[in-house]
Amino acid sequence: MEPKNKDTEGVRAVDRALDILLAFRQGDRSLSASELLKRVDLSRPTLYRLLRTLEMRGFILASGEPQRFQLGPSVAHLAHVWGSGTNLADLAQPVMRRLWETTGETVALLLLRGSERVCVAELPSPQPLSFKRGVGHSENVVNGASGRAILAFVPDAEPYLQDKVPAAQLPALRQALVRIRDQGYAISRDELIKGAVAMAAPVFAGDQRVLGSLAVYGPSARVDDAAMERIVALLGEAAHELSALAGAG
Template sequence: MGPTEKLGESVRAVDRALEILMAFTATDHQLTAGELLKRVDLSRPTLYRLLRTLEHSGFIVSSGDPQRFELGPSVAHLAHVWSSSLDIATLAQPMLRRLWDQTGETVALLVHQGNSRICVAELPSAQPLSFKRGLGYREDVTLGASGRAILAHVPTPESYLNKSGETVDVPAYLDRLQQIREQGYAISRDELIQGAVAIAVPFFLGDDKVMGSLAVFGPGVRVDQARVSVFATLLKEEARKLSQALGQR
């Protein structure tokens, strides 16, 4: 079997596993294998193979005799991540709106998840020349201003480096994070999008755990160093208000 065929099989397996997870509902949260077979178009051996895989990853748990299946703790973890992000996005709307009004550029809220940061709220600039990432946009947390603003405040940032085959000068990168901590914001120019400038500031939970970053994106022709300083000041103030709303003293 060639690489393309293997990839196709892997994608089909993922689709089938998702069909199994989506077969459960609020009123049918426990199902037998026979009940699942009525809801998904799978053979019994394939169903059991996928159930074993999902159970191993914590997405399914089984109990009883006859055996019944239900959603497991990994699903609860994803639901928690999603609901937490959604709550923060709602809470941050006044801060994002003020930043949008004051800067005239695209503003975004990004949350830290694993090795990534994810855009959970965005107000695109109304100007013809502008940049935006889009809701759900995910990028490595080591890249870009919005990622480094987060990474500068995690306990062991070096553990996130050199994960994807790239070679990073770790001491130089950590020095850069120290500079971000000292100045209170991160900046990138022409890094992930040619011609774009990004300025980002972290926000925190009540226990001072970094949760994500607020960011402003704009074209370099408008966002010169003077405007970077202005935007950074505005971002710091709104990030402070968001952190206070999340319980930080």
């Protein structure tokens, strides 16, 4: 029975250590032991013992007096490995399919690549009158709803605008980006394809970096103001769900 007991104790220690790591929330730069004890069901001696072990393996950094604790480089390493091995286009399929089924319009996922947004997944509308761009299609991020839904959330949009937008149009575009940030989505009509309406919402990574956009395309003959309002609401929910899958809190 002794080996079994040791195994059980080992599993409990791992479980408690994971509870400590998961106690950190978005916005927590560092936490004191007292703050951690409010979030995990551990005694103070057990908390300190596990913190020391986590610190030795680089999962926790301790500093100051009294000590404060923050997540260490080993957490960042695991996040990088997870991110590099995860195909967002694959993760997005269930989310995109539900959006496709509820809207009946073309749904696409576009990712930021340099100054371009590239379509990495698309579910074309089954309706006779529809619009699609195709996987692999790319366009500058200053163009279209799916581009500007990304551009509005990059840390600095100005480098993307250089030599791409006439100087006379820059003030209006900057104002448009502010509106997109405020409302959380972008809409374009008859811009890249005559007769098409495009609606797009940003998709974020765990560090709140914008990864790309989720978009819905449909003909203006079918997507009137009421349909647009309904689709935008569904699109926002889907983009939020996809961001969560990508690690955003």
